[in-house]
Amino acid sequence: MVADEILSDIKHLGSGSQQIEFDEKNLRRRIYDAFNVLDSIGVIARDKKEVWWLGFPHAKSEYVQRLQKHRKELLSRIQKKVNFLQEIEDQYLDLRNLALRNQKSGLTGVSSGVALPFLLIKTSPMATVEVDISDDSRLVHFEFNGTPFTMHDDASVLKAMRFKAEGRTEKVNQIILDGSHSGPPLMNEAT
Numbered sequence: 001m002v003a004d005e006i007l008s009d010i011k012h013l014g015s016g017s018q019q020i021e022f023d024e025k026n027l028r029r030r031i032y033d034a035f036n037v038l039d040s041i042g043v044i045a046r047d048k049k050e051v052w053w054l055g056f057p058h059a060k061s062e063y064v065q066r067l068q069k070h071r072k073e074l075l076s077r078i079q080k081k082v083n084f085l086q087e088i089e090d091q092y093l094d095l096r097n098l099a100l101r102n103q104k105s106g107l108t109g110v111s112s113g114v115a116l117p118f119l120l121i122k123t124s125p126m127a128t129v130e131v132d133i134s135d136d137s138r139l140v141h142f143e144f145n146g147t148p149f150t151m152h153d154d155a156s157v158l159k160a161m162r163f164k165a166e167g168r169t170e171k172v173n174q175i176i177l178d179g180s181h182s183g184p185p186l187m188n189e190a191t
Helices: 001-011 024-040 058-103 155-167 169-177
Strands: 045-046 050-053 119-123 129-131 142-143 147-154 188-190
Touching: 001 024, 024 045, 058 155, 147 155
Parallel strands: none
Antiparallel strands: 045 050, 119 147, 129 142, 147 188
16 A cells, blocks of 8 residues: 555654654545545546556646647648749749750740740730839839739749640639639739
């Protein structure tokens, strides 16, 4: 019995030069009181004369919850990085496929094509668009006079080309015609 073991340990402590005097019956009651309290708050478990240490459940559950929350945050960050890397890989493959396509078509030297990076701006054919370009050609201002427009970067256009080559025309329509894009954010505005 655990109470007997504790009493025995206390007696052995006092067997030296100092004699510890105590009321064994009172001490036994206090030991059982302590066990009852520890059992009621879930720190120990008892079965007759057996006692098991369970630990402090409140602190343990908070710690586990913090660890689970931290794990969830880390997994979310990892997933975002995986998605970002996948988008970069897709962009690389799109550029490589464009270069291969141009090689196969026999295009060499200086081309009259579009240089990368670029923006494609789509608006109504009836829109009046005013364009101002700075002297150093670093700033461009577009005025659409209230006509809705969408902007697509080179990545979304190349992605649409990939989907078209794969026969996935519904994705092409989603990217180019609707202005929706699953990669890095594009500027969709109506001014």
